[in-house]
Amino acid sequence: MRPATPPCATDDYDLAIIGAGVVGCAVARRFALAGAKVVVIEKGSDILSGASKANSAILHTGFDAPPDSLELELVKAGRAEYLADRESLGLSLVETGALVCAWTPEEAGRLEAIAAQGHANGVEGLTLMTASQARATVPGLSGRLVAALEVRDEHIIDPWTAPLAYLTQAVALGARLLRQAELLAGRYEGGWHLTTSAGDIRARAAVNAAGLYGDEVDRRLGFAPDFEIRPRKGQFVVLDKAAFGHVPRILLPVPTEITKGVVVCPTAFGNVLIGPTAEEQDDRVRATVEREALEALLARGAQIVPALAAIPVTAVYAGLRPATEKKHYRVTTRPEQRAITLGGIRSTGLSAALGLAQHALRLHDAFGLPARPRVDPPPVTLPNLTETGARDWQQPGHGEIVCHCELVTRREIEAAFDSTVPPGDFGGLRRRTRAGMGRCQGFYCNARLAEMSRGRLAVPLAVEDRDEA
Structure with missing residues (x-):
C-alpha cells in the first residue's frame, strides 16, 4: 500500500x-x-x-x-x-443569482435595510422585488412569499x-x-x-x-x-437531480443575528441542497445526522418550493464550522x-x-x-466535474463508466490517482471525481472502486485491505 x-x-x-x-x-x-x-x-x-x-x-x-x-x-x-x-x-x-425571500411582513420590512447594507458594502445588482416579480424568476416558489431581494451576483x-x-x-x-x-x-x-x-x-x-x-x-x-472554537454543526439534505429544474436560483432566508438560516439552492452537480442547520456542540470530530433535523429541513424546503416535497433524497450529510465566541x-x-x-x-x-x-x-x-x-x-x-460543461464520459476512449449515477469514467479515476495531489482516502477520491456520490451512494460502484484503488489509499476502501493495513 x-x-x-x-x-x-x-x-x-x-x-x-x-x-x-x-x-x-x-x-x-x-x-x-x-x-x-x-x-x-x-x-x-x-x-x-x-x-x-x-x-x-x-x-x-x-x-x-x-x-x-x-x-x-x-x-x-x-x-x-x-x-x-x-x-x-x-x-x-454557475451563474444562478440569489433571492433573499421574505415570508412574513416583518421579514419583508427588513429587506430594504439589507439592500442598503449591500449597497454600502459596494455590491451591485441588488433589486427589491414583489412576490410576483420573484416568482417570475423562480416559478416554483410558494404562494406564501411576501417579497424578495434579488442578489444578481451570488453564484454557485x-x-x-x-x-x-x-x-x-x-x-x-x-x-x-x-x-x-x-x-x-x-x-x-x-x-x-x-x-x-x-x-x-x-x-x-x-x-x-x-x-x-x-x-x-x-x-x-x-x-x-x-x-x-465552538463547533457549529450544519446538517444538509441533497435532493435528486429532478429537483434542479424547480430551483434555478439560490433561495436565501432573511438572516438573523445568530445565523444566515436554511438555504435552498442548486448545486454545480445538478442536485438541490437544503441546509444547513446551526447546532453548537463540543465534539470537533463527529458530525452526526439526525432524522428529526433532516425531516425539518425537508419540510422547510417544501414550504419554500412545494414541488420539492415529491423529490426523493439522494444523500444527507453534516459538517462542522469553526465558529467562535x-x-x-x-x-x-x-x-x-x-x-x-x-x-x-x-x-x-x-x-x-x-x-x-x-x-x-x-x-x-x-x-x-x-x-x-x-x-x-x-x-x-x-477537469470539469459540473453539469455546466463537457464531462469525460462524453469523450471517446474513457475506458468504462465506473459510477453510473454520476457518470464517472475509469479514465477520470486513474487520472485522479496519477495527479499532482492524489487522493489519500475514499472521501478524497469522491471529491475529485464524484464517484459514489449519486443516487445509490456507491452501492453499485464501490466494489469496482475498491479494486481500482487497492494499494493507493492510506485508508483502503475494501474491508480486507483495511485489515491488512
Missing part, C-alpha cells in the same frame, strides 16, 4: 502552513507564487478532511457581511481573484475543485504536502521547530489555518489563544514569532480563501524576511 505521506526528514522551509482546508490550500498557493518554499501540514489522510469538506458551495458577494469588516474586505478580494483566475485553473461558476461553484487547484499549483511550484502529520508541538527559537506525527520540520514562519483546531494549534505553538474572523499576527493565525473562518471561507491568502502574505511581508523572486504560475487546469 502506498503510504499517505513520504517519511518526513527535517528540512528548512520559508513557511509552514498548518491545515490543508480551503484556506490552507489558498495560502500555500499565494506564498508559492511569491517564491516561498512552503510545507503544508495536514493531520488527516487527505486535504479538506475537516470543515472544508462540507459547505453550501456559494460564491458570496459580501452583500450581507458586517460593514467595514475584515470579512467583507477578504470576501470581495477572494471573489475577485477567483473570477480572474478561474478559467486558467479550470474552476467552475464546485467547492472541492477550487482548493485542489490551489494546492496543485502550489505543489507544482515546489510546495510540499504532508498528510497524516498532526502538529504535536512547536517552539520558536529564531525560527520554528515543529514536531509532527510524521517527523520534525524547521520553518522561518508559520500560518495556523487549522480550522476546527485553530485554538488548540495556537496552544501547541506556545501561544495563549485569543479565541475559543464572536461572529467575525479571528486573525492574529505575532511578528516577534513570525506567526499568523487565521481563525474563526466560518461560512464565507470558500469565498474569502484567496483574499485571506493575500492578507496573510501582507502580514508576512511585515516580518522583514528576505523577499524571494516572484514566479509565474505553471499551467494547472483541473
Whole structure:
C-alpha cells in the first residue's frame, strides 16, 4: 500500500502552513507564487478532511457581511481573484443569482435595510422585488412569499475543485504536502521547530489555518489563544437531480443575528441542497445526522418550493464550522514569532480563501524576511466535474463508466490517482471525481472502486485491505 505521506526528514522551509482546508490550500498557493518554499501540514489522510469538506458551495458577494469588516474586505478580494483566475485553473461558476425571500411582513420590512447594507458594502445588482416579480424568476416558489431581494451576483461553484487547484499549483511550484502529520508541538527559537506525527520540520514562519483546531494549534505553538472554537454543526439534505429544474436560483432566508438560516439552492452537480442547520456542540470530530433535523429541513424546503416535497433524497450529510465566541474572523499576527493565525473562518471561507491568502502574505511581508523572486504560475487546469460543461464520459476512449449515477469514467479515476495531489482516502477520491456520490451512494460502484484503488489509499476502501493495513 502506498503510504499517505513520504517519511518526513527535517528540512528548512520559508513557511509552514498548518491545515490543508480551503484556506490552507489558498495560502500555500499565494506564498508559492511569491517564491516561498512552503510545507503544508495536514493531520488527516487527505486535504479538506475537516470543515472544508462540507459547505453550501456559494460564491458570496459580501452583500450581507458586517460593514467595514475584515470579512467583507477578504470576501470581495477572494471573489475577485477567483473570477480572474478561474478559467486558467479550470474552476467552475454557475451563474444562478440569489433571492433573499421574505415570508412574513416583518421579514419583508427588513429587506430594504439589507439592500442598503449591500449597497454600502459596494455590491451591485441588488433589486427589491414583489412576490410576483420573484416568482417570475423562480416559478416554483410558494404562494406564501411576501417579497424578495434579488442578489444578481451570488453564484454557485464546485467547492472541492477550487482548493485542489490551489494546492496543485502550489505543489507544482515546489510546495510540499504532508498528510497524516498532526502538529504535536512547536517552539520558536529564531525560527520554528515543529514536531509532527510524521517527523520534525524547521520553518522561518508559520500560518495556523487549522480550522476546527485553530485554538488548540495556537496552544501547541506556545501561544495563549485569543479565541475559543465552538463547533457549529450544519446538517444538509441533497435532493435528486429532478429537483434542479424547480430551483434555478439560490433561495436565501432573511438572516438573523445568530445565523444566515436554511438555504435552498442548486448545486454545480445538478442536485438541490437544503441546509444547513446551526447546532453548537463540543465534539470537533463527529458530525452526526439526525432524522428529526433532516425531516425539518425537508419540510422547510417544501414550504419554500412545494414541488420539492415529491423529490426523493439522494444523500444527507453534516459538517462542522469553526465558529467562535464572536461572529467575525479571528486573525492574529505575532511578528516577534513570525506567526499568523487565521481563525474563526466560518461560512464565507470558500469565498474569502484567496483574499485571506493575500492578507496573510501582507502580514508576512511585515516580518522583514528576505523577499524571494516572484514566479509565474505553471499551467494547472483541473477537469470539469459540473453539469455546466463537457464531462469525460462524453469523450471517446474513457475506458468504462465506473459510477453510473454520476457518470464517472475509469479514465477520470486513474487520472485522479496519477495527479499532482492524489487522493489519500475514499472521501478524497469522491471529491475529485464524484464517484459514489449519486443516487445509490456507491452501492453499485464501490466494489469496482475498491479494486481500482487497492494499494493507493492510506485508508483502503475494501474491508480486507483495511485489515491488512
